[in-house]
Amino acid sequence: MTDLERWRLILGQPAEPATGGLDLVGARRDAALSWLYDRDEELAERDVRGGSGTSVLSTVDWLDDVHRLFPRETIERLQRDAVERYDITEIVTDPDVLARIEPSPALLRAVLRTKRLMNPDLLAMARKLVEAVVRDLLRRLTPELHQSFTGTRSRRPSRLKQARDFDFHRTIRANLGRYQPAERRLLIDSPKFASRTRKHLERWQLILLVDQSGSMAGSVIHSAVTAACLWGLPGLKTHLITFDTAVVDLTEDVTDPVELLMKVQLGGGTDIAKAVAYGAGLIENPRRAIVVVVSDFFEGGDEYRLVHDVRKLAEAGTHVLALAALDEEASPVYDRALAQRLADVGAHVGAMTPGMLAEFVAERLG
Template sequence: MTAPEDDAAGALAGTPEEQRAALERWRLVLGEPGQSVLAGGQLSEAGAGRDAALDWLYGRDEDLERRGVRQPRHGGDGPSVVTTVDWLDDITTLFPKETIERLQRDAVERYEIHDVVTDPAVLARIEPNPTLLKAVLRTKHLMNPDVLLLARRIVEAVVRQLVEKLATEVRHAFSGARSRTASRFKVARNFDIRRTLRANLGRYRPEERKVYVETAYFVSRTRRHLDQWQVILLVDQSGSMTGSVIHSAVTAACLWGLPGVKTHLVAFDTAVVDLTADVDDPVELLMKVQLGGGTDIAKAVAYGAGLIEQPRRTILVLISDLYEGGSEHRLVRLVRDIAEQGTKVLCLAALDEDADPAFDRDMGRRLADAGAAVGAMTPGQLAAFVAEQVGR
């Protein structure tokens, strides 16, 4: 076998400076055990700073000691201990923004360094981002009033960014709905692909696997308004659903006040809290959310059922990982009853930018069999779905 430095050097191209920079990156990835990659050389001053910052965070991983990669930490006459404030100041100057956010996320979520969001000195320096917003919501019960006031700055900044982004998508979704009326205006976004294919199937060439279109059809758009629809968001506030709680609050705020839409927002664990009165202020709403605790989904669905005014003009959105701590039988029965009366039931295992669902799949199948649509959506997709229903 060849030495690591030979493998790395053989794969490098470019000037000596570029090769040196690439080898230094390998050394930072591998940590102290990868020192041989530098072939006897040392890290640059900036590289040494990055290495120290990475070691401050990832060096606390207990698995390194188990595998003998490093010796246990202990006190002594070494250099002064780096504080979280020092570390944050260092990474701000040493790494690009994307890396800083990843390091902050690992500090909070992987190593539970809570003073990232509970120490006033840290909060005064930190740049708001979605990861820190989640951390604030998880740890705000640990904060005294002065710290909570500083933490609110993070909540306000990130929520403002999310609202601005989603509001644009909501405005686009509600700007006009496709109607069933044909249009002579040939606009790409109004192309009626189904009618066009049906009308031109006689021109299908099997050997070419192509349909030759003689006549293309388009639809018109109508303004969305008309009859009132209810959108009832039931949000599981267990710890694993933090991202969905945030995006539910933002989505509800963006839907609030739209013509034809009456929005409700309900948070639940083993208790049910109606937050509709604060929907127009997502920052205040999120500061009231209490994450964690058990889960009684059936109780929340029963509460949501009691809010329904016109079943066939209601969308009930259950946002939960579907791990029921109460009665599973009651939950399935309630969903079936609501769906059978004509209400559209969405069971979303995630409502966030990634729409990456993690949920009780057995319960998901049971709810789907009961008449619910089960999956995950981004906030923009949910807004588009609501707009499509309202515009019919």
């Protein structure tokens, strides 16, 4: 595809005098884009259209077209926009569409929002999509999270010879006398290894309290996967609790994040104070506990009680994290006024990726 063709697809038919027309494949791409993006109300207000596509395409036909016409990263973006921007729920509630769909985090969020509308057969199909996305997230996040707990290499020599601890620079220096200029080779007689500092992990608790209101879908997913990744690490006891106006302890399901996510019910009100009170009741040793509240902090419960309980936790030596997002993008929308009140009484407020949370926990455990 040429640059002019790309600009024609981006700008729509009004740009054709400058960019030239489209060939047959380009016209089919234009029709697929138009089917989706001509729904945008702003285009009508500006009298602009994305292309010459027809609105008679079914969702199944459109999905087949985009899979034939676009690369994978574009397909994922189109599917995400269909679900999240234009609320085309057939993407995850029509069996024919669900059978063709490319698994992605955006579609997992859509499944969590709409699974209550699914019959058992459709729910079984949706579960396969959930499994695929969770498996990919676990594959990518587990090494990153575990790295925070494996210790770092020190400068002290080690007699334990492990490949991961091979000290390249000390080995070169120690064997320079065996360099052979004619062959441009260095013969290594005594390889050197560095010791690895081990974090002395005593019993700590990580208590994740996750808001399951509709806007927090991405954070719910990453909280479940993060808890699964951290489960069983030495010296760390992990709890996972979701809440809206009720509190649900899902710790028993942490080792199966797919089952856990299928139990989550997105939507409803928000009572953060009730969740924090429940989490406080789980603490065994306040000075060896980390309470993480993942929420947009639009509190529907008792704000005074919430601030009071967070203050008590902080004064007792508990680390309290108030996270407006826990996902890969860490771009939150939240009630800044309430978040500031929590910061004023000792909570750490912000947004984190799962890797950043793991680093925070590992630093406290060390």
